Amino acid sequence: MRAAERAAMDAGTSEWELMQRAGEGAAQWIARVAAGRPVTVLCGPGNNGGDGYVIADTLSKKGYQVQVIAPREPGTATAQLARAHFAVEVEAEGQLRNPVVVDCLFGYGLARQVEGKFKDLLKKLSINHCYKIAIDVPSGIESDTGSVLGPLPQYDLTLALGAWKQAHGLMPATASMGARRLVPIGLDLEGFTSTMSARPSFAAPAPDAHKYRRGLLAIVAGAMPGASLLAAEAAMLAGAGYVKLLSEHPWPNAPADLVVAKDVNEALDDARNSALLFGPGAARDDVARCRLAQVLEKRKPTVLDADALHLLDPDMLEGADATKLCITPHEGELAKLCDAFGVTADSKLDRVRLLRDVTGLTVLAKGPDTILAGGATTRFFPRGSSWLSVAGTGDVLAGIVASRLAGHGDPLRACEEGVWLHQEAARLASPAFSASDLARAVKPAMASFL
Ligand SMILES: NC(=O)C1=CN([C@@H]2O[C@H](COP(=O)(O)OP(=O)(O)OC[C@H]3O[C@@H](n4cnc5c(N)ncnc54)[C@H](OP(=O)(O)O)[C@@H]3O)[C@@H](O)[C@H]2O)[C@@H](O)CC1
Ligand SMILES: Nc1ncnc2c1ncn2[C@@H]1O[C@H](COP(=O)(O)OP(=O)(O)O)[C@@H](O)[C@H]1O
Numbered sequence: 321m322r323a324a325e326r327a328a329m330d331a332g333t334s335e336w337e338l339m340q341r342a343g344e345g346a347a348q349w350i351a352r353v354a355a356g357r358p359v360t361v362l363c364g365p366g367n368n369g370g371d372g373y374v375i376a377d378t379l380s381k382k383g384y385q386v387q388v389i390a391p392r393e394p395g396t397a398t399a400q401l402a403r404a405h406f407a408v409e410v411e412a413e414g415q416l417r418n419p420v421v422v423d424c425l426f427g428y429g430l431a432r433q434v435e436g437k438f439k440d441l442l443k444k445l446s447i448n449h450c451y452k453i454a455i456d457v458p459s460g461i462e463s464d465t466g467s468v469l470g471p472l473p474q475y476d477l478t479l480a481l482g483a484w485k486q487a488h489g490l491m492p493a494t495a496s497m498g499a500r501r502l503v504p505i506g507l508d509l510e511g512f513t514s515t516m517s518a519r520p521s522f523a524a525p526a527p528d529a530h531k532y533r534r535g536l537l538a539i540v541a542g543a544m545p546g547a548s549l550l551a552a553e554a555a556m557l558a559g560a561g562y563v564k565l566l567s568e569h570p571w572p573n574a575p576a577d578l579v580v581a582k583d584v585n586e587a588l589d590d591a592r593n594s595a596l597l598f599g600p601g602a603a604r605d606d607v608a609r610c611r612l613a614q615v616l617e618k619r620k621p622t623v624l625d626a627d628a629l630h631l632l633d634p635d636m637l638e639g640a641d642a643t644k645l646c647i648t649p650h651e652g653e654l655a656k657l658c659d660a661f662g663v664t665a666d667s668k669l670d671r672v673r674l675l676r677d678v679t680g681l682t683v684l685a686k687g688p689d690t691i692l693a694g695g696a697t698t699r700f701f702p703r704g705s706s707w708l709s710v711a712g713t714g715d716v717l718a719g720i721v722a723s724r725l726a727g728h729g730d731p732l733r734a735c736e737e738g739v740w741l742h743q744e745a746a747r748l749a750s751p752a753f754s755a756s757d758l759a760r761a762v763k764p765a766m767a768s769f770l
């Protein structure tokens with residue numbers, strides 16, 4: 321963010337202009353939400369506080385009644401300029417009088433624990449029954465790591481200025497933010513690799529499509545049937561032209577449109593396989609270990625999930641083509657992988673990035689704050705439905721990602737598309753669904769991206 325702002329300033333836009341764009345853009349959202357009701361703005365000592373003065377000034381000029389509380393005078397030149405433009409009274413302390421409160425105490429400059437009057441204000445805000453809006457980030461949140469450095473009210477709306485910060489995609493910060501919206505301020509963000517994922521769009525199959533061109537996905541099943549069946553049901557609706565279940569076991573309940581191949585070795589050798597999926601229901605025994613080695617040997621675009629993530633280690637990865645592989649660990653599987661590959665770090669974000677660096681794999685670390693890291697790229701995602709917290713939804717995700725991978729072979733793109741499809745399916749299936757309901761909802765979810 322600082323680099324993007326510096327580039328804008330080098331190109332001739334002043335910090336004051338950027339602040340005006342930020343404050344005026346945020347004020348438009350606030351005016352919409354306030355709908356004529358009086359607004360309180362809390363201003364801190366830095367440029368986040370500066371944004372607050374611009375917001376207060378803009379709202380006043382629109383006819384809003386505005387209360388401004390600023391425990392400390394502005395400390396930066398630009399915030400002082402913003403303060404000077406705001407001609408109305410500023411209170412050093414006071415009660416939050418209004419039904420809408422805008423928090424501009426600290427933005428990405430928060431560097432240490434929030435104390436004293438600032439802490440008191442955030443505490444007051446926490447227990448106040450007002451509509452709460454955080455400007456850029458909630459003021460108790462460190463914007464790079466999402467760690468909590470002060471009281472954290474539950475906000476209704478968070479307006480990110482110029483670009484998303486990492487905290488907007490990380491737990492527990494993101495859970496406190498309410499709806500998140502971006503206020504553009506004209507920054508050029510091309511070339512920045514750590515960003516919020518943009519909603520993808522898909523195309524209908526090409527006019528000359530046939531099932532193999534659309535991708536043949538081979539799902540290598542294990543001893544436990546349910547998981548790979550869920551993955552297969554989702555995969556059949558997520559883009560691949562042909563989904564095959566490779567299993568020596570009988571599958572009396574397999575749907576008629578799912579091909580079950582009993583000779584696993586032969587089916588794995590099929591040169592027409594576009595992608596492989598292994599792990600759901602695989603178990604963690606020696607049979608599964610051999611199967612994983614066999615899958616990796618094929619050097620095909622592959623998704624590894626669930627039990628495969630417990631078996632994966634540096635020896636296993638030798639001889640595999642890491643650039644074609646993606647792994648989809650939940651929190652526990654991520655811990656197991658970090659252990660196996662000697663990765664230690666405090667935050668989920670650092671663990672994911674380090675694991676990516678050490679292994680060369682594309683890592684999709686799922687959960688309420690899904691993080692995707694592959695190559696030089698890191699992606700964060702809008703929050704998904706918490707109804708996803710039910711057994712089997714991870715198998716559905718693995719099936720979707722593998723299906724996308726079979727279509728184009730790009731692990732990073734497949735993961736990104738997979739998360740969006742999965743979340744959209746959850747939205748359409750909500751509230752309260754089972755994993756097979758979710759798998760079926762992939763069909764209408766596909767339609768939303770066409
Ligand atoms: N630059 C631009 O082009 C644009 C920037 N924009 C906006 O600026 C924001 C970043 O502004 P910023 O860097 O001035 O930092 P900010 O978040 O206001 O807070 C830092 C201030 O607080 C202080 N301080 C820190 N921790 C503290 C604590 N625990 N307890 C008490 N004090 C503490 C620290 O001073 P210190 O006491 O450390 O000297 C400093 O004064 C960004 O989020 C966005 O909203 C937009 O207008 C768009 C254009
Ligand atoms: N609270 C939540 N909010 C959003 N998504 C969630 C939440 N809990 C779980 N999920 C999603 O649900 C899926 C659960 O996967 P996983 O833990 O592997 O389940 P299983 O192994 O039972 O299939 C993941 O895609 C995860 O991102």
Ligand SMILES: [K+]
Pocket residue numbers: 368423424425426427454455456457458459
């Ligand atoms: K803030």
